[in-house]
Amino acid sequence: MTKPVPxxxxxxxxxxxxxxxxxxxxxxxxxxxxxxxxxQSLVELYRETPPVLAPDGTQVGPFPAGLTxxxxxxxxxxLLLGRVFDEKAVHLQRQGRMGTYPPxxxxxxxxxxxxxALHPEDWLIPSYRDHLxxxxxxxxxxxxxxxxxxxxxxxRIPDDVQVFTTAVSIGxxxxxxxxxxxxxxxxxxxxxxxxxxxxxATSEGDFHESLNFAGVYRLPLVYFCQNNQYxxxxxxxxxxxxxTIAQKAIAYGFPGERVDGNDVxxxxxxxxxxxxxxxxxxxxxxxxxxxxRLGPHTTADDPSRYRSKDEEEIWAKQRDPLLRLRRFxxxxxxxxxxxxxxxxxEAVAEVQQEIAAAEAAVQEAxxxxxxxxxxTFAKLPLYLQRQRQEFLTVTRGDNGQS
Amino acid sequence: xxxxTGEEGRGxxxxxxxxxSKNGSTxxxxxxxxxxxxxxxxxxxxxxxxxxxxVVMGEDVGRNGGVFRATDGLWQRFGxxxxxxxxxxxxxxxxxxxGMAAFGLxxxxxxxxxxxxxxxxxxxxxxxxxxxxxxxxxxRVPLVLRAPHGGGVRAPEHHSEAPEALYAHVPGxxxxxxxxxxxxxxxxxxxxxQDDPVIFFEPKRIYRAFRxxxxxxxYTVPIGAAAVVREGHDVTVVSWGASVHSVLDVIAKHxxxxxxxxxxxxxxxxxxxxxxxxxxxxxxxxxxLRSLKxxxxxxxxxxxxxxxxxxxxQEAWQTGGFGSEIISRVAQKALYSLQAPPVLVGGxxxxxxxxxxxxxxxxxxxxxxxxxxxxxxx
Numbered sequence: 001m002t003k004p005v006p007x008x009x010x011x012x013x014x015x016x017x018x019x020x021x022x023x024x025x026x027x028x029x030x031x032x033x034x035x036x037x038x039x040q041s042l043v044e045l046y047r048e049t050p051p052v053l054a055p056d057g058t059q060v061g062p063f064p065a066g067l068t069x070x071x072x073x074x075x076x077x078x079l080l081l082g083r084v085f086d087e088k089a090v091h092l093q094r095q096g097r098m099g100t101y102p103p104x105x106x107x108x109x110x111x112x113x114x115x116x117a118l119h120p121e122d123w124l125i126p127s128y129r130d131h132l133x134x135x136x137x138x139x140x141x142x143x144x145x146x147x148x149x150x151x152x153x154x155x156r157i158p159d160d161v162q163v164f165t166t167a168v169s170i171g172x173x174x175x176x177x178x179x180x181x182x183x184x185x186x187x188x189x190x191x192x193x194x195x196x197x198x199x200x201a202t203s204e205g206d207f208h209e210s211l212n213f214a215g216v217y218r219l220p221l222v223y224f225c226q227n228n229q230y231x232x233x234x235x236x237x238x239x240x241x242x243x244t245i246a247q248k249a250i251a252y253g254f255p256g257e258r259v260d261g262n263d264v265x266x267x268x269x270x271x272x273x274x275x276x277x278x279x280x281x282x283x284x285x286x287x288x289x290x291x292x293r294l295g296p297h298t299t300a301d302d303p304s305r306y307r308s309k310d311e312e313e314i315w316a317k318q319r320d321p322l323l324r325l326r327r328f329x330x331x332x333x334x335x336x337x338x339x340x341x342x343x344x345x346e347a348v349a350e351v352q353q354e355i356a357a358a359e360a361a362v363q364e365a366x367x368x369x370x371x372x373x374x375x376t377f378a379k380l381p382l383y384l385q386r387q388r389q390e391f392l393t394v395t396r397g398d399n400g401q402s
Numbered sequence: 403x404x405x406x407t408g409e410e411g412r413g414x415x416x417x418x419x420x421x422x423s424k425n426g427s428t429x430x431x432x433x434x435x436x437x438x439x440x441x442x443x444x445x446x447x448x449x450x451x452x453x454x455x456x457v458v459m460g461e462d463v464g465r466n467g468g469v470f471r472a473t474d475g476l477w478q479r480f481g482x483x484x485x486x487x488x489x490x491x492x493x494x495x496x497x498x499x500x501g502m503a504a505f506g507l508x509x510x511x512x513x514x515x516x517x518x519x520x521x522x523x524x525x526x527x528x529x530x531x532x533x534x535x536x537x538x539x540x541x542r543v544p545l546v547l548r549a550p551h552g553g554g555v556r557a558p559e560h561h562s563e564a565p566e567a568l569y570a571h572v573p574g575x576x577x578x579x580x581x582x583x584x585x586x587x588x589x590x591x592x593x594x595x596q597d598d599p600v601i602f603f604e605p606k607r608i609y610r611a612f613r614x615x616x617x618x619x620x621y622t623v624p625i626g627a628a629a630v631v632r633e634g635h636d637v638t639v640v641s642w643g644a645s646v647h648s649v650l651d652v653i654a655k656h657x658x659x660x661x662x663x664x665x666x667x668x669x670x671x672x673x674x675x676x677x678x679x680x681x682x683x684x685x686x687x688x689x690x691l692r693s694l695k696x697x698x699x700x701x702x703x704x705x706x707x708x709x710x711x712x713x714x715x716q717e718a719w720q721t722g723g724f725g726s727e728i729i730s731r732v733a734q735k736a737l738y739s740l741q742a743p744p745v746l747v748g749g750x751x752x753x754x755x756x757x758x759x760x761x762x763x764x765x766x767x768x769x770x771x772x773x774x775x776x777x778x779x780x
Contacts, residue, residue: 152536153538155536155537155538155540156540157537159540164504164541165533165536165540165541169524169528169529172497172525172529175493175494175496175497175498175500175501175525176497176500176501176504176529177501178494178497178501179497179498179499179500179501179502179503179504179505180501180502180504180505181501182486182498182501182502183501183502183505183506183507184505186457186484187506187507205493206493206494206497206524209489209491209493209494209497210494212489212491212494213488213489213491213494213498216489374535374538374539375535375537375538375539376573376574377534377574377598378598381626381696382696382699383696383699
């Protein structure tokens with residue numbers, strides 16, 4: 001067997017060389033017995049983000065460009081708001097005031113660090129657990145609550161908020177992000193998209209179809225995977241035999257970067273650079289934020305059936321993203337217990353106000369049940385006008401007058 | 403744009419012959435003698451010229467012009483940015499088209515054969531069909547999904563299906579299927595004016611079967627309006643797509659079975675005793691549904707109230723097919739007008755046979771004649 005002749009990286013080009021695949025095909029024609037080695041280029045596509053904060057809050061690396069410790073205060077307020085919202089939302093479900101709800105607890109730093117890197121013109125295409133990231137983009141919590149309380153108006157994103165509708169079917173939103181980024185590219189708009197999904201979604205065909213497409217067209221898109229270790233009960237090791245999720249990007253010809261998802265500054269760093277790449281026309285990036293879902297998959301789930309208390313304790317006590325950031329801020333004299341109390345009180349007040357607004361919206365929607373027919377088409381077709389009329393006269397008994 | 407035939411929302415009697423190149427246009431302006439696939443191609447050219455948001459995407463639609471040449475010349479004319487050769491991945495073709503539509507474009511996505519739309523089924527049903535509703539109108543999906551439809555061209559397995567009822571069942575989708583070049587162009591341009599997704603099936607058996615005089619200019623045929631192809635008083639026949647021509651064969655007394663199906667079909671149905679020769683003298687009213695969702699209930703009911711008899715001819719599987727929807731509606735709305743039980747001529751409820759026997763699956767002249775005889779006797 002002929003040993004492959006290594007080709008120097010300089011002749012292959014760097015790892016983000018868009019023409020690598022084409023040139024390899026062509027060079028193949030000219031090589032008698034071996035293909036040029038591409039292993040170095042492939043390796044270069046995989047990266048690991050240098051950590052900024054150790055789990056105990058100690059700074060172990062430089063701040064990402066453009067961030068100062070003071071940004072930590074802003075970010076911590078977001079993390080705390082996410083945590084408070086989540087506690088209240090679970091409580092609402094337990095009280096019977098809200099339906100099934102997917103908690104985000106444990107993933108605050110992954111969501112906040114990534115959303116903090118977005119520019120106003122960028123778009124966020126969320127999954128169903130990304131309440132904090134959406135809030136940071138300007139989507140009031142009332143919408144999230146309305147959706148999980150059970151009215152579509154919760155998915156009626158206000159016109160000035162650059163967040164797409166919540167995706168529920170796993171992985172379905174990835175092709176939408178592909179198309180959205182393609183539209184932006186064709187319309188010559190300068191903006192990037194970020195699409196959120198979990199580790200389970202990486203097993204879906206749509207994940208692979210979307211990344212493949214985006215790689216071919218070098219789309220301005222960041223794939224942001226919150227690897228929270230479980231898809232309901234199925235652990236990450238049962239989703240893929242890959243050592244990491246980030247490395248999957250290599251197969252699609254663009255960089256994949258793995259980052260500690262509970263290190264808010266490192267998450268920002270990875271996503272910020274990925275967005276810059278996207279806006280500069282250098283194509284997509286897959287960022288894998290390694291984190292942990294401290295709560296259940298949804299309020300209908302019981303994690304004790306599939307994971308140990310010991311494991312949960314380690315993540316809750318030693319790797320909590322809020323504790324990590326708070327310890328760092330306190331060590332820098334940027335945060336006090338009084339700040340904590342005040343910030344928590346503000347968060348509670350915001351959430352309570354949003355709950356009241358959401359519950360009022362639910363009552364309003366229930367007063368007009370015929371609106372379930374609205375928005376199926378731009379214009380209600382005749383057959384739906386008739387069904388709506390039937391609904392009003394027979395089901396509602398109000399002779400179609402309302 | 404002027405409708406080539408009729409007013410929006412109502413079926414109309416048309417003089418457009420389905421097989422000749424006479425007539426059929428509106429106002430005497432220039433016309434082209436086109437077959438169905440050329441009419442689609444011409445509509446795409448017009449749409450892309452008129453609206454820079456229209457982009458064409460799919461497998462082999464660019465440089466190659468599509469495997470049926472429906473997109474021929476578009477890539478050369480409008481460039482690779484607007485005529486996008488996609489990776490071979492149906493789900494992301496539709497899923498990306500949803501994203502493109504939501505973010506300002508008007509994608510015309512091609513799925514190479516109807517049998518491969520199933521790979522994109524989730525994106526069509528879960529996403530394209532309901533994004534407007536689930537976002538309460540914030541995001542809309544002006545997507546036209548084109549796919550060749552049906553059998554009869556001796557294609558390989560999975561290339562000859564008639565899945566229109568699957569899509570017509572889904573809230574939020576519109577489903578159309580033209581039976582001639584004029585309608586193909588007008589319906590496609592109408593679909594491109596919609597702000598909601600349209601599944602546009604193209605009967606591949608008649609892509610090149612005949613030519614028609616097609617107005618050169620842009621015009622629309624309203625979605626949801628059937629065409630009364632031929633007025634008659636004895637029996638109403640409702641059909642769509644290529645099957646319209648199977649019915650026309652019978653009406654035109656080309657009733658000799660032209661597709662190798664054998665006469666045992668009639669006796670196998672237990673109707674061998676019926677006078678199938680007499681149907682040549684029937685005065686048939688033929689309705690080409692053209693749109694399945696929404697479908698032109700008024701035109702069908704009006705016709706059945708006049709004739710008292712109904713035959714539905716479809717290529718698709720019988721159980722849960724769209725013909726059953728039509729017969730159900732007629733039973734609910736016009737039962738007392740019926741003088742005989744309605745008859746459904748459809749594909750057998752089997753996987754579409756491979757090329758050598760696929761014609762046995764299509765509504766043959768023998769079976770249509772037998773159905774007419776049965777409905778006249780009942």
